Amino acid sequence: MRVRTFGGGPPLLLVHGFPLDGTMWNPVIPALAQRWRVIVPDLRGFGQTPWPANAPPQTAADVEANRVTFSLNDFADDLAELLATLAIHGPITFCGLSMGGYIAFAFWRRHAKLVERLILCDTRAAADSPEAAAARRATAERVLREGTEFVAEAMLPKLHASAAFARDPAICAETHAVILRADPRAVAAASLAMAARPDSTGDLAGINVPTLVLCGEHDVISPPEEMAAWAKLIPNCRYVTIAGSGHMTTLENPADFAAAVNRVLD
Ligand code: MLT
Numbered sequence: 001m002r003v004r005t006f007g008g009g010p011p012l013l014l015v016h017g018f019p020l021d022g023t024m025w026n027p028v029i030p031a032l033a034q035r036w037r038v039i040v041p042d043l044r045g046f047g048q049t050p051w052p053a054n055a056p057p058q059t060a061a062d063v064e065a066n067r068v069t070f071s072l073n074d075f076a077d078d079l080a081e082l083l084a085t086l087a088i089h090g091p092i093t094f095c096g097l098s099m100g101g102y103i104a105f106a107f108w109r110r111h112a113k114l115v116e117r118l119i120l121c122d123t124r125a126a127a128d129s130p131e132a133a134a135a136r137r138a139t140a141e142r143v144l145r146e147g148t149e150f151v152a153e154a155m156l157p158k159l160h161a162s163a164a165f166a167r168d169p170a171i172c173a174e175t176h177a178v179i180l181r182a183d184p185r186a187v188a189a190a191s192l193a194m195a196a197r198p199d200s201t202g203d204l205a206g207i208n209v210p211t212l213v214l215c216g217e218h219d220v221i222s223p224p225e226e227m228a229a230w231a232k233l234i235p236n237c238r239y240v241t242i243a244g245s246g247h248m249t250t251l252e253n254p255a256d257f258a259a260a261v262n263r264v265l266d
Pocket of ligand 1 (some may be wrong): 016017018019097098099100194221247
């Protein structure tokens with residue numbers, strides 16, 4: 001697993017969204033590394049971490065036939081193993097954006113002892129609707145046949161705020177390029193895993209670590225009203241809106257994002 005580490009201080013694990021890689025954290029790393037030991041992995045099959053050579057691509061037909069070979073729990077367990085490899089045995093702050101947030105819930109269920117705080121960014125507690133899950137299964141089949149271009153075309157307008165395309169065209173072009181580089185096997189497996197993820201709403205009241213919930217003001221994938229509502233169910237939680245940003249808060253408003261995360265330490 002490819003991992004980059006920066007700075008010093010309490011460990012902060014940054015887990016990227018779908019179908020992206022650890023570079024989505026780049027604009028916030030310099031400010032975060034002043035206060036934290038920042039750990040930035042690429043999940044399996046994304047960025048510079050290869051999809052395991054011996055793992056066959058999971059297909060929608062496999063899932064329908066109950067031959068599930070990959071779930072978000074596997075991403076969570078990869079991260080627990082990564083921390084052990086880095087000799088980080090104490091609890092960490094787990095910060096996940098979007099799919100990284102879904103993985104945060106899986107990590108919380110499986111490795112709560114490793115979690116000192118949670119930071120849940122532009123993500124959802126609810127499971128997919130049946131229609132959304134069916135669309136993801138269709139994406140999984142198509143990406144294995146056609147590659148990632150159609151995924152980039154479909155996702156880009158939802159990942160970035162509409163104003164960002166005029167304001168920061170280079171950033172939006174880079175997101176497009178990152179999606180084109182993703183391994184179709186990983187995109188298929190992650191799509192199927194997200195479609196099958198459980199509803200985490202019932203876990204919220206039991207989260208007994210300090211939690212920060214962050215959302216871009218113009219996020220259309222995990223809208224601010226929805227995030228603010230479920231954030232209230234977590235006992236020790238602060239909710240922050242990141243002004244002017246779409247779903248990709250780290251890229252569109254890195255200053256406010258990093259300030260909100262650093263404030264956790266105060
Ligand atoms: C992400 O940014 O990780 C995705 O938008 C998550 C999703 O498709 O639900």
